[in-house]
Amino acid sequence: MSFSGPKHYRVESAKSLKDRPSVRASVTSATDTFNANRSDAYSQIDSDLWRDWARDVKSHALTNLDQYLEQAETQLLANGAKVHWADTAHDALRLLEEIVRDHGISTAVKAKSMLSEELGINEHLEDLGVHVRETDLGEYIIQLIGEPPSHIVGPAIHRSLEDCQRLFHEKFGTPLDDGPDALAATAREALREEFLAADLGISGGNFLVAETGTVALIENEGNIRLSTSLPRVHIALVGIEKIVPRLEDVSGFVQLTSRAATGQPIGNFFSLIQGPKRDGDIDGPEEVHVILVDNGRTRLLADDKAWEALRCVRCGACLNICPVYRQTGGHPYGWTYSGPIGAIIAPGMLGIEEAMPLPYASSLCGACVDECPVRIPIPELLLHWREKAVEKGLTSAIESAGIKAYTKAAERPAIFRAAGAMLRHIPLEAGGRALPILSDWVKERSAPKSSKKSFMQQWKEGIE
Amino acid sequence: MKAALFATCLGDQFYADACADAVRLLRYAGVDVDVPQSQTCCGQPAYNAGRKPEAIRMAYQTLDTFDSADYVVLPSGSCAGMIRCFYPDLMNNELERAQDLAARTYELSHFLVEVLGIRDLGSGLKGKRIAYHHSCHALRELGVCDHPISLLKNCGAEVVSWEADEECCGFGGLFSAKLPEVSAAMADRKLDTLPGVDFVTSTDGGCLLQLSGRGDRHRLSVQFRHLASVLWEGVGL
Numbered sequence A: 001m002s003f004s005g006p007k008h009y010r011v012e013s014a015k016s017l018k019d020r021p022s023v024r025a026s027v028t029s030a031t032d033t034f035n036a037n038r039s040d041a042y043s044q045i046d047s048d049l050w051r052d053w054a055r056d057v058k059s060h061a062l063t064n065l066d067q068y069l070e071q072a073e074t075q076l077l078a079n080g081a082k083v084h085w086a087d088t089a090h091d092a093l094r095l096l097e098e099i100v101r102d103h104g105i106s107t108a109v110k111a112k113s114m115l116s117e118e119l120g121i122n123e124h125l126e127d128l129g130v131h132v133r134e135t136d137l138g139e140y141i142i143q144l145i146g147e148p149p150s151h152i153v154g155p156a157i158h159r160s161l162e163d164c165q166r167l168f169h170e171k172f173g174t175p176l177d178d179g180p181d182a183l184a185a186t187a188r189e190a191l192r193e194e195f196l197a198a199d200l201g202i203s204g205g206n207f208l209v210a211e212t213g214t215v216a217l218i219e220n221e222g223n224i225r226l227s228t229s230l231p232r233v234h235i236a237l238v239g240i241e242k243i244v245p246r247l248e249d250v251s252g253f254v255q256l257t258s259r260a261a262t263g264q265p266i267g268n269f270f271s272l273i274q275g276p277k278r279d280g281d282i283d284g285p286e287e288v289h290v291i292l293v294d295n296g297r298t299r300l301l302a303d304d305k306a307w308e309a310l311r312c313v314r315c316g317a318c319l320n321i322c323p324v325y326r327q328t329g330g331h332p333y334g335w336t337y338s339g340p341i342g343a344i345i346a347p348g349m350l351g352i353e354e355a356m357p358l359p360y361a362s363s364l365c366g367a368c369v370d371e372c373p374v375r376i377p378i379p380e381l382l383l384h385w386r387e388k389a390v391e392k393g394l395t396s397a398i399e400s401a402g403i404k405a406y407t408k409a410a411e412r413p414a415i416f417r418a419a420g421a422m423l424r425h426i427p428l429e430a431g432g433r434a435l436p437i438l439s440d441w442v443k444e445r446s447a448p449k450s451s452k453k454s455f456m457q458q459w460k461e462g463i464e
Numbered sequence B: 001m002k003a004a005l006f007a008t009c010l011g012d013q014f015y016a017d018a019c020a021d022a023v024r025l026l027r028y029a030g031v032d033v034d035v036p037q038s039q040t041c042c043g044q045p046a047y048n049a050g051r052k053p054e055a056i057r058m059a060y061q062t063l064d065t066f067d068s069a070d071y072v073v074l075p076s077g078s079c080a081g082m083i084r085c086f087y088p089d090l091m092n093n094e095l096e097r098a099q100d101l102a103a104r105t106y107e108l109s110h111f112l113v114e115v116l117g118i119r120d121l122g123s124g125l126k127g128k129r130i131a132y133h134h135s136c137h138a139l140r141e142l143g144v145c146d147h148p149i150s151l152l153k154n155c156g157a158e159v160v161s162w163e164a165d166e167e168c169c170g171f172g173g174l175f176s177a178k179l180p181e182v183s184a185a186m187a188d189r190k191l192d193t194l195p196g197v198d199f200v201t202s203t204d205g206g207c208l209l210q211l212s213g214r215g216d217r218h219r220l221s222v223q224f225r226h227l228a229s230v231l232w233e234g235v236g237l
């Protein structure tokens, strides 16, 4: 299964709810845990202060992006890394292909990277005849199943323990009642061989430090450490928005991101990659390639409001708290990034036409704003994209006509009142089915019951 | 003390009795209540749909209606949030007037506690087990959190703890019609976690329509009642 774009969101979300109720159950319970842990972790620090700081550093970096990217490139080169620039996914895949050919690579291990999902790295490597293996446990599971990730941090969040037990039973013949630890041990065993055999390690990058040319990576399983140090070639795919000015910024970000993502004070492993193996180093790759990827990011940066979304550190907190995301997980969103962050970057990165109806996939409850470690004003940006959608005529004609008529009436209280009186006499349960907006409403719920007398009528008659 | 009641479009049609109870409650608290006749809709449906021009027109209608009121009280956190948090941005031509209106505008329980300084209304809810649903906009835009709960408790009610009490019910205005399946699943999350209570209450009619409509589909017997009516019962006259 691969993504088919956001436009099927309604159908896919409805299908998920109807046909796969276990997805909702798994996502709800996993996000409950994430939420409890994050709220604990936030409460142990002055999280407001930290989040203000993080917002300001990221905004500053984005406002001076050209300068910091150039500085990072200079430093990376000085560290002995090779630097490549990819404007599009296509460019990135072409660069990858060159490296694979130049080094005669036949097997690759991958550390978890959403950017690599965005670019379609796995499919491309397989087309080139390279055997590629995901090494993050969640990624490994969904690779075996053949699914894209459903969450930025927990890619297999939509899968239950039973799903994994069945999968491992089929693939490895393990007992059906193996617990999570036993399953992880089985995966580790299988992955060890793959690590030792791989010619190429592919990772993303959580942060790129301009001052020192350092790629910083946070993880819990140790697989990133192995993927980036065992194979003879390492490719780091880094979005251009990942830049931070100074090495000491990373120290703050790694803690805040860990707290926001999993509620840990800091991830179990934290790697700072400074370039290839040097004389005297015991291990490390012979070559390090950093591919700096745009793929729609400068387009998003050019938007006067939505550029703020580029501060995102992909912690997943907004997904975990989002009551919309929690019902279905990420797949119905139809592209790599789901939940609130997915809905606000899709219009900028893919184009608003391609991103519909994601800006509307929110009740605007505002729960995400209170959690985002870099204070992205998510509901504001959802509204911003809704406005753009209306400007471009991407919403339904019925809705448009309805709101215009409603507005006209609202400016004429007598007409508004008369229309209200009429509405009250429609039997909504039956008649509602014929009305454009209500018909969908009453599909899922009983129709609202109008009051016997409107309040304005009661007021006129006198309230005792 | 004088205050104008803004019943809101939804309140006027679907929660008329609750609006009347809000009038009774305010009068009982010694407020001279007025209901300006030119009130219609605060503009939130258009605003949330991404239609600012229409939202601005309704905002002006509302601004003109309540220009001279000392306070504007709404039996809705959502519409009060619209006026308080978004009008100043929408009407930058009349920034001062919009800010002035925003500062005078309150959700009902917020007004009772913050402006009138009321703690105890009566003891009419003795023995009642109530679940309180936090409307997102009351909670996150207005910071209305303990106000309604403490009023309910002081009327003798037991406000039962509810794991999903701060989660969105899935109404979201047009959202509930555009994406009815996800919206209904959101309501189900609330209903599935609901403890045994006499009734559920909230500041907002929109949330109550959503929850009661879905509850009715599931043939739940629990009632969903507007906070204004519950508090009026709490007075216990």
Ligand code: SF4
Residues within 6 Å of the ligand: A260, A311, A312, A313, A314, A315, A316, A317, A318, A319, A341, A371, A372, A373, A374, A375, A376
């Ligand atoms: S938008 Fe904020 S909360 Fe959501 S993933 Fe990005 S950083 Fe985390």
